[in-house]
Amino acid sequence: MWVSQYGDTHYKDRLVHKVKDGYLVGAHRDRSTFYREFSADEIDAMLLRLRLKLVKSFPFWKNQARLYEKA
Numbered sequence: 001m002w003v004s005q006y007g008d009t010h011y012k013d014r015l016v017h018k019v020k021d022g023y024l025v026g027a028h029r030d031r032s033t034f035y036r037e038f039s040a041d042e043i044d045a046m047l048l049r050l051r052l053k054l055v056k057s058f059p060f061w062k063n064q065a066r067l068y069e070k071a
Contacts, residue, residue: 001067002047006037008062040064 005011015023015035022036038046043066044054052068059065 001065002043003060003063003065004038004043005035006062006064011035038064040066 011025014025016026016032017024019034022034025033025035040057043064047054047068048071051071053071055067055069057064057066
């Protein structure tokens with residue numbers, strides 16, 4: 001199961017510094033996180049390389065929820 005945020009404007013407001021293909025979130029804190037949105041095609045391609053195939057996609061507010069199984 002893959003679940004990730006996608007298109008959440010509240011989250012995007014916290015993106016601080018652009019770093020290559022993503023952003024640092026909360027860079028002025030003790031800890032920062034890295035954030036990057038992936039399209040459904042990018043997710044499928046990544047997991048296909050791990051020999052997983054898409055079984056079902058679930059509508060889940062502003063998130064991507066996708067179920068995979070071994071190919």
